[in-house]
Amino acid sequence: MLSFRTFQMDSFLPSSYEQDLAQGLRDGHEKLQKGTGLGSDFLGWVNLPRDFDKDELARIKAAAARIQKQSQALVVIGIGGSYLGARGVIECLRSPNYNLKKKDTPNIYFMGNGLAADSMQEVMDLLEGVDFSVNVISKSGTTTEPAVAFRFFRAELERRYGKQGAKERIIATTDKAKGALKSLADAEGWETFVVPDDVGGRYSVLTPVGLLPIAVAGIDIDALLAGARDMMDLCASGDVKSPSFRYAATRYALYRAGRSVEILGCYDPAFRFMTEWWKQLYGESEGKDGKGIFPASVEFTADLHSMGQYIQEGVRLMLETMVRLGPSDAELLVPYDEVNGDGLNFLAGKSMDYIRERAMDGTLLAHVEGGVPNMIVDVDKRDERSLGQLIYFFEYACGLSGYLLGINPFNQEGVEAYKKNMFALLGKPGYEDRRAELEAKLK
Numbered sequence: 001m002l003s004f005r006t007f008q009m010d011s012f013l014p015s016s017y018e019q020d021l022a023q024g025l026r027d028g029h030e031k032l033q034k035g036t037g038l039g040s041d042f043l044g045w046v047n048l049p050r051d052f053d054k055d056e057l058a059r060i061k062a063a064a065a066r067i068q069k070q071s072q073a074l075v076v077i078g079i080g081g082s083y084l085g086a087r088g089v090i091e092c093l094r095s096p097n098y099n100l101k102k103k104d105t106p107n108i109y110f111m112g113n114g115l116a117a118d119s120m121q122e123v124m125d126l127l128e129g130v131d132f133s134v135n136v137i138s139k140s141g142t143t144t145e146p147a148v149a150f151r152f153f154r155a156e157l158e159r160r161y162g163k164q165g166a167k168e169r170i171i172a173t174t175d176k177a178k179g180a181l182k183s184l185a186d187a188e189g190w191e192t193f194v195v196p197d198d199v200g201g202r203y204s205v206l207t208p209v210g211l212l213p214i215a216v217a218g219i220d221i222d223a224l225l226a227g228a229r230d231m232m233d234l235c236a237s238g239d240v241k242s243p244s245f246r247y248a249a250t251r252y253a254l255y256r257a258g259r260s261v262e263i264l265g266c267y268d269p270a271f272r273f274m275t276e277w278w279k280q281l282y283g284e285s286e287g288k289d290g291k292g293i294f295p296a297s298v299e300f301t302a303d304l305h306s307m308g309q310y311i312q313e314g315v316r317l318m319l320e321t322m323v324r325l326g327p328s329d330a331e332l333l334v335p336y337d338e339v340n341g342d343g344l345n346f347l348a349g350k351s352m353d354y355i356r357e358r359a360m361d362g363t364l365l366a367h368v369e370g371g372v373p374n375m376i377v378d379v380d381k382r383d384e385r386s387l388g389q390l391i392y393f394f395e396y397a398c399g400l401s402g403y404l405l406g407i408n409p410f411n412q413e414g415v416e417a418y419k420k421n422m423f424a425l426l427g428k429p430g431y432e433d434r435r436a437e438l439e440a441k442l443k
């Protein structure tokens with residue numbers, strides 16, 4: 001089971017901080033469990049690992065198996081919460097080089113998460129002569145980036161396979177009733193999966209939003225949900241000494257003590273998109289009403305050679321959270337070299353994992369000494385169950401943190417500001433007045 005610890009936190013916080021925040025945590029816990037807090041319409045994720053509809057799960061697996069059989073590639077179209085979790089899990093459990101590896105599951109391309117023509121053209125070129133399917137994911141069904149990308153890939157599917165053939169290769173994951181994507185899917189007869197009303201985008205990785213692409217990559221989604229269930233049970237107990245509660249309390253106490261940036265990192269490049277998922281989870285949940293810790297990410301040891309200087313000696317505004325993943329699959333031992341021209345024989349016979357462990361400990365000591373408080377999340381293994389635990393650990397702590405901060409952790413009205421301006425500038429009907437106003441400002 002995942003565990004949480006701090007390191008020499010006494011140098012940064014009074015030793016009573018966890019006790020001082022215990023009541024606040026209990027209050028937040030009650031809000032999450034009983035739905036009595038702000039944003040209580042969006043608590044569907046709290047019991048989802050236990051309550052997941054069995055028929056829906058079977059349908060996800062059947063759809064994944066069909067995609068695996070009929071396609072060499074899957075294009076997953078979605079942005080923000082509609083893709084980051086799936087990408088995080090796939091890269092973490094199957095590798096960032098997943099598409100380059102020999103495997104019996106389809107390549108997966110994540111599209112519709114930006115507006116760069118070249119990157120879309122590149123994927124369309126890579127799909128030349130490759131049988132592919134599309135999973136278009138949008139809770140609102142109206143987000144511009146995925147909607148535009150979907151037009152291109154849908155047109156390509158229809159060109160290649162005809163309307164009927166394309167129909168068998170398009171799956172839409174969206175709202176159960178509203179939005180343009182839902183209307184389109186109904187009109188065209190595409191298979192659909194539902195993003196539950198009471199689960200926000202950033203909390204949706206363990207719904208069909210994440211589970212379908214994850215299953216297509218050959219990942220055991222039952223084990224992922226079982227891991228989330230482990231942590232759900234632990235959180236439901238309300239034990240303020242359990243990992244999610246301690247993480248929420250520590251980062252909040254540090255925030256109150258003036259720390260405004262949290263860097264989440266790992267010593268494994270496979271974790272990079274999990275940190276991207278985490279950044280959305282915490283950034284969108286907490287960054288409001290002029291409050292919130294800014295979530296940033298690092299990949300060590302690579303970033304120790306770029307960001308290390310700032311972390312060690314720059315403005316003392318950070319706190320650091322390191323996810324330590326259990327042992328690597330590969331046991332690589334440093335070769336002995338007779339000549340020892342590089343002077344590395346002191347490492348000969350040592351494993352890469354051993355060297356990495358020492359680097360982790362050395363960095364931890366240096367950063368704490370340099371004034372950066374550290375929290376550590378130990379994950380036993382890099383497997384489905386452990387990652388399920390980690391996902392729920394962060395989700396629950398995020399809800400608790402939001403309530404400690406006194407904000408609504410489940411809305412994201414700020415995301416709308418850029419969307420409205422973009423619609424206005426692009427001439428979307430209904431935004432005419434705003435357009436004139438914005439054009440005048442741009443002159």
Ligand code: PA5
Nearest residue numbers: 080081082138139140143201202
């Ligand atoms: O968390 C959120 O709600 C947003 O960031 C969404 O994930 C993102 O905007 C995508 O929205 P949608 O799934 O409606 O296309």
